[in-house]
Amino acid sequence: MLAIDDMHWADADSLALVSFLCRRMGGLRAGLIASLRPWPARAGEVAAGLASEGCGSIQHLAPLSEAAAGSLLQARLGRSVPGPVRRRVFELCARNPLLVEQLAVAIGHGENLPELAGTGAGAFGRGGVAGPVRWPAAGGDALRAGGSGAGRPFPAGDRRAGGRAARR
Numbered sequence: 623m624l625a626i627d628d629m630h631w632a633d634a635d636s637l638a639l640v641s642f643l644c645r646r647m648g649g650l651r652a653g654l655i656a657s658l659r660p661w662p663a664r665a666g667e668v669a670a671g672l673a674s675e676g677c678g679s680i681q682h683l684a685p686l687s688e689a690a691a692g693s694l695l696q697a698r699l700g701r702s703v704p705g706p707v708r709r710r711v712f713e714l715c716a717r718n719p720l721l722v723e724q725l726a727v728a729i730g731h732g733e734n735l736p737e738l739a740g741t742g743a744g745a746f747g748r749g750g751v752a753g754p755v756r757w758p759a760a761g762g763d764a765l766r767a768g769g770s771g772a773g774r775p776f777p778a779g780d781r782r783a784g785g786r787a788a789r790r
């Protein structure tokens with residue numbers, strides 16, 4: 623099994639190799655699975671071509687429902703989360719599971735959610751004024767990729783994306 627993450631960032635030679643491998647795997651006890659986002663489009667075009675030739679298939683993942691986002695948040699935190707907090711996380715994350723997981727990390731570190739000071743800041747164990755979430759540095763790339771995968775790339779100056787998403 624060969625797994626390729628973020629194939630949408632692959633260069634032309636890497637996409638040619640994936641195409642070559644998929645066309646020759648038919649009778650082998652081997653597999654290739656790749657994740658990709660709609661942009662940049664070239665990887666999706668290669669995948670669609672392979673699927674139309676019968677050399678693969680494409681599975682489109684649906685975005686998270688509000689209930690699923692709340693369940694994921696609570697599972698990652700290992701505790702119950704008040705309804706208003708679950709709702710705000712759902713709104714902030716645009717149905718993207720990577721972003722829900724990263725917000726769970728931030729909440730677990732005691733961070734407050736933006737615009738939640740009056741209703742839920744105490745839920746995180748700290749009172750006070752809510753400020754912007756400080757995203758963990760290790761999750762920055764996942765957040766940038768995840769944000770663009772939700773169909774709405776982060777603006778270049780957006781703190782949640784580290785200000786670099788539009789320059790990739």
